[in-house]
Amino acid sequence: MIELKNIFKSVKTGGEKIFLLRDIHLKIKEGEFVSIMGPSGSGKSTLLNVIGMLDGFEEGEYLFLQEPIHKFKERQRAELYKKYIGFVFQAYHLIDELTVYENIETPLLYQDYKSTDRKAMVSHMLDRFNMVAKKDLFPSQLSGGQQQLVGIARALIAKPKLLLADEPTGNLNSRQGEEIMELFKKLNYEDGVTIIQVTHSEKNASYGSKIIHLLDGRIDKQL
Amino acid sequence: MLKNYFKIAWRNIWNNKLFSVINIVGLAIGIACCTVIFLYVNNELSYDHYHTKANRLFRLTTIVHQPKKNDHFAPSSPITAAKLKQQFPEIENIVRLNESKRNISYKGKHFYENDMLYADSALLDMFSYEVIEGNPKKALSSPYSIVLTESAAKKYFGNEPAFGKMLQFSDTINLMVTGIIKDMPQNSHFHCESFLSRSTMNDMNKNNEDWNLNNENNWFNCNSYSYILLKENVDYLKLQSKMNAFIEKEMAELKKQYGMDLNVELQKITDIHLKSHLDAEMKDEVNGDITYVYIFIGAALLTLLIACCNFINLSTTRSLNRSKEIGLRKVIGARRPQLIAQFLGESMLFSLIACVLSFLMVLVMKPAFNSFVGTSLTFNAGIFWLYLIIIIGIGILAGLYPAVLMSSFSPIQSLKGKVSHGISDIIFRKGLVIFQFSIAIILIVGTTLILQQLNFIQSRNIGLKKEQVLTLELAASDAPKADLLLKELLKNPKVVNGSLNSFSFKGTSNITALPEGAAQNEMTASYVICADENFLKTYQIALTAGRDFSKSFATDATEAFLVNEAAVKSFNWKNPKNALGKKIEWGGLKNGKVIGVVKDFNFASLHENIKPLIIHVYPGWCNKISLRLKTDNLPATMIEIENSWKSIATQSAYKYHFMEDEFNNQYRSEQNMKTVLSAFTFLSILVACLGLFGLASFTIKQKVKEIGIRKVLGSSVSGIVQLLSKDFLKLVIISFIIGAPVAWYGMNKWLQDYAYRIEIKFWVFALAGLLAFLIAFLTVSIQAFKAALSNPVKSLRTE
Structure with missing residues (x-):
């Protein structure tokens, strides 16, 4: 599904060139559950953003579903990730002014679904996450764990093939974190959604089928 | 979405x-x-657009050429419009409006009206006033007809029907109400309360030879606001130049005689409100800008x-x-x-x-x-x-x-x-x-x-003291009683001074005069104020040379003139002292000598410089009584004055204003x-x-x-x-x-x-x-x- 070859990415700070990613080679097959680990500043989030096509890179090749992403224009990339990728964030990033229902619905608005379809899809998602009673609440009225559930529901609403999660449990307590991880495992197992998550915790990483360790922008080891 | x-x-x-x-x-x-x-x-832009024929309606304005200056007047002489209509088939119709100040009475109630206009019979056909009663084509054709606006009808008759009723005009003449129109829209460049048929004016003066000569047939007598209606598809600018060629031919003789001539300019009726700032615009109307x-x-x-x-x-x-x-x-x-x-x-x-x-x-x-x-x-x-x-x-x-x-x-x-x-x-x-x-x-x-x-x-020293001067307006029928009235009013201890005169900030007459030293064909139109011996004292206008009018000089009433400093300069009389004793021939009506020079004072708007002015004693043209009042207990004084007025001018309505307000109104x-x-x-x-x-x-x-x-x-x-x-x-x-x-x-x-x-x-x-x-x-x-x-x-x- 994903194939990264010789990826290099750098930034300039104070006249010095700092490499965020060096020579990344990576293959991820459909249906895998991958965890990316590594100390702060090792390039985990950057790698995730590159995979999610939110960020570019200077050198190398990126094939997504056999398509050469590095040759695509911004617009084409956006169309692609809109269709195939869902994002989950550490800080949830819900829109404060929208209710739970509306937050989950938003991605569909950008993909030209009909109103009746949207309703059905959102209702189904609310059902599945046991949030029907909370659909009219605003994010500020929910606990962190509940907010992250909404974030995941939103990421899944458009039926992505790939779910990218940047420290999804970073702001949660351990019980809430476990629930989220169980959910990821279930999604991966039952629905066949490919998941790539960035995490600090060995325990969370163990839910996945593969662990990638990064150090100073390099892949240190793959397990 | x-x-x-x-x-x-x-x-x-x-x-x-x-x-x-x-x-x-x-x-x-x-x-x-x-x-x-x-x-x-x-x-502002909608003024006069309500006339359905607005695109064909024009006002005929006059530019008078004199040896030293040109004046552009909003009105024109009655004969100009009449002659042009005879000559040019492009003109479908004309209407001439003349202002009138008269008393109107009904059943013992008297109203002093300065909101009336004499109008030719084509008025209601040319202008789109909404006629409620009466025949628009005929309402103003016969003499002694009056067309009232609704508010005028209400004023005179209350809730009684007005159409066909009689009104007294100048106390003696009967007028028949031949039409009622809706009040004129606010967005009109002039307003009035009633129209009198113009034939009334002609009929009243039919035995007055002088009037016929000086009013109806004098090319220079610009006193009618003349409007013309052109036929469809007439190029008005082309017509205007044809008109002026015609006028030049007609007036060749007069030019030789007086050294003056005139030409006309057509003004779109819809342009008047915002773009016309000519001399002698219709009274009380302040055009926009x-x-x-x-x-x-x-x-x-x-x-x-x-x-x-x-x-x-x-x-x-x-x-x-x-x-x-x-x-x-x-x-x-x-x-x-x-x-x-x-x-x-x-x-x-x-x-x-x-x-x-x-x-x-x-x-x-x-x-x-x-x-x-x-x-x-x-x-x-x-x-x-x-x-x-x-x-x-x-x-x-x-x-x-x-x-x-x-x-x-x-x-x-x-x-x-x-x-x-x-x-x-x-x-x-x-x-x-x-x-x-x-x-x-x-x-x-x-x-x-x-x-x-x-x-x-507002606070500038304009050369005369306008503060605390009350002006009473006289109707033509009050003229004989004016002296008596003034005497009665002067008895009041609160009245410091009083004068019978024609002075107004809003418009001063402009009459041709021939000053000493000018050639016969170099007549100059000069502003004129008709006054009496107390005019300068009442308005506290200063003299720079000579003396004021005085009752002790018998000839002052018949052959004495005061001029202002601007006139001394304009007439080439060097200095005020030198001007004393100079001769003036005034409007063909009076010959006399200068007895004094007054300091320049602003008798018109401060937009303009002070123009040459002649002041002389001429009771016939005086239509105002100006009173300088003491300021203490003004309301009581005002009531006393009104009572004095009513005791003498029993037939007239009491109409007054303060000169300070009149002055400020200009701005x-x-x-x-x-x-x-x-x-x-x-x-x-x-x-x-x-x-x-x-x-x-x-x-x-x-x-x-x-x-x-x-x-x-x-x-x-x-x-x-x-x-x-x-x-x-x-x-x-x-x-x-x-x-x-x-x-x-x-x-x-x-x-x-x-x-x-x-x-x-x-x-x-x-x-x-x-x-x-x-x-x-x-x-x-x-x-x-x-x-x-x-x-x-x-x-x-x-x-």
């Missing part, structure tokens, strides 16, 4: 109350100003522009708070045009709400505006289109920049909250603040100078401008301050951490206030540097319109700058103080 946008826009408005209130109120004020001005301009219309439009647009600047500025500043949402929307698939559409939609929603609010403001402002400016503005369908344009226009104008800017952030940066504004954006926003305050400073300077100029005019459009501009200045400063307030509060919020650190490090409160205010005040100083020269240039130009004007003093600019500075300082420093006084522990913890 739209619903989603709408929801989020509405919740954003609701959740950010300070921002929303500042934006909406500011915009609403701007839109309300624009709406009122739109209505006003609409009204297209310049003031432009000034009003400009001021309204500036206020709106200031409000838009606020909008752009606050939205852009606040976009930092929404960067997360924008980034997220991008991540979940929003494309840039969709985001731009969302933010434009939001700003249109803002302007929609502002429009609704401004409509309410206009409802409140309209009556006040109407009473200040003397208009009767009404809403029309145009308002709908105006609002539609404003909602879309402002939505795009004010929303585009923030929308484009916000949607340009990269999604990762904005999700991390790391977006910051570039240098160019900061300069842009500072530019907007500078722009706003420049306008505010221009408006402050402009308004101050207009106020000064008007005060200058009505300036007064209007002053009122409207003051209001706009105030509002635009208010809007600019709202914007500055909002901007300061956001900026300070962003600096909370810096303030906290500085306080912990030991900075004083005043130090922090200084730090926070400095940036904003710098902008005000730059605004002053830009605004002051613009204001100076514009106001200098405006002042050129006055023959008598103030000097532009530096302190006005200093004051405006200081005012803007103070207002800005107060606005910013209140928040700066609040921020500086807050506990640093709190602000540092929130980070």
Whole structure:
């Protein structure tokens, strides 16, 4: 599904060139559950953003579903990730002014679904996450764990093939974190959604089928 | 999708109350100003358009060429229009209007009317007045017919039917009411209460040879406001030159004899209200001025522009708070045009709400505006289109920049909250603040100078003392009793002095005279005031040479003239002393000598320089009694005067006014401008301050951490206030540097319109700058103080 070859990415700070990613080679097959680990500043989030096509890179090749992403224009990339990728964030990033229902619905608005379809899809998602009673609440009225559930529901609403999660449990307590991880495992197992998550915790990483360790922008080891 | 946008826009408005209130109120004020001005301009431009034949209606104006000057009069002589109609088949019809001041009585009730016009019978056919009763074609054809407006009919007859009834005219003549018309629309360049058939005037004077000669058949007797209706598809400019060729031929003889001739100019009837400022415009009508219309439009647009600047500025500043949402929307698939559409939609929603609010403001402002400016503005369908344009226009104008800017952030940066504004954006926003305050400073300077100029005019020593002079108007039938009346009034101890005269600021007759030293064919039209021995004393006009009229010189009534200094100069008499004893032949009616020279005084508007003037004793033309009164207990004095009047002029209505009011009335459009501009200045400063307030509060919020650190490090409160205010005040100083020269240039130009004007003093600019500075300082420093006084522990913890 994903194939990264010789990826290099750098930034300039104070006249010095700092490499965020060096020579990344990576293959991820459909249906895998991958965890990316590594100390702060090792390039985990950057790698995730590159995979999610939110960020570019200077050198190398990126094939997504056999398509050469590095040759695509911004617009084409956006169309692609809109269709195939869902994002989950550490800080949830819900829109404060929208209710739970509306937050989950938003991605569909950008993909030209009909109103009746949207309703059905959102209702189904609310059902599945046991949030029907909370659909009219605003994010500020929910606990962190509940907010992250909404974030995941939103990421899944458009039926992505790939779910990218940047420290999804970073702001949660351990019980809430476990629930989220169980959910990821279930999604991966039952629905066949490919998941790539960035995490600090060995325990969370163990839910996945593969662990990638990064150090100073390099892949240190793959397990 | 739209619903989603709408929801989020509405919740954003609701959740950010300070921002929303500042934006909406500011915009609403701007839109309300624009709406009122739109209505006003609409009204100004609509003058006389209600005539269905307006595109073919013209006023015939006259330019009289004299040896030393040309005068352009609004009226023309009756014979000019009549002859032209005979000669040119292109003219479908003419109507000539003559003013009349007479008593009208009905069943023992007397009314002094100076709102009547004699009119040719074609009037109701040419002008589209709404006829309620009577035959429009015939109502004004036979002599002694009168057509009343509804309000005149109500005045004379109360609720009785008026049509076909008789009215007494000048106490002795019977008039028949042959028509009732609706009151003339406010947007007419002249108004009157009733029309008399012009044949009445001819019939009354049928045995008066002199009248026929001097009135109906004298080319130079410009006393009729003549309107002509052209046939379809006539090029009026071509016709005008044909007319002038014809007139030149007709008047060849007269030119040789008097050294004067004239030509005519056609004026579109729809142009008169805004563009005509000729000599002898119709009495009591103050024509508007297209310049003031432009000034009003400009001021309204500036206020709106200031409000838009606020909008752009606050939205852009606040976009930092929404960067997360924008980034997220991008991540979940929003494309840039969709985001731009969302933010434009939001700003249109803002302007929609502002429009609704401004409509309410206009409802409140309209009556006040109407009473200040003397208009009767009404809403029309145009308002709908105006609002539609404003909602879309402002939505795009004010929303585009923030929308484009916000949607340009990269999604990762904005999700991390790391977006910051570039240098160019900061300069842009500072530019907007500078722009706003420049306008505010221009408006402050402009308004101050207009106020000064008007005060200058009103309190200027114009050479005569207009204060405390009461003028009583005499109808023609009162003339025989005038002396008796004056004597009776002078018995009152509160009356210091009194004079019978023809003086009025609104219009002084212009009669040809032949001064000594000029050739026979070098007659000059000079202004003339007919007066008596007490005129100079009553108005306290000073003499520079010779003496005043006096009863002890028997010849003063028949062969003495006073002239002003301007006349001495114009007649080439060197100096006032030298002028004494010079001969004047006046209008073919009187020959005599100069017995005195009066100091120049302004007998007309201060827009004009003082013109040559002749004063002489001529009771026949005197139609006013002027009384100088003592000021104590004025109301009682007024009642005593009215009683004296009623005891003698039993048949006449009592009509009076103070000369000071008459004088000030000449500056009505300036007064209007002053009122409207003051209001706009105030509002635009208010809007600019709202914007500055909002901007300061956001900026300070962003600096909370810096303030906290500085306080912990030991900075004083005043130090922090200084730090926070400095940036904003710098902008005000730059605004002053830009605004002051613009204001100076514009106001200098405006002042050129006055023959008598103030000097532009530096302190006005200093004051405006200081005012803007103070207002800005107060606005910013209140928040700066609040921020500086807050506990640093709190602000540092929130980070």
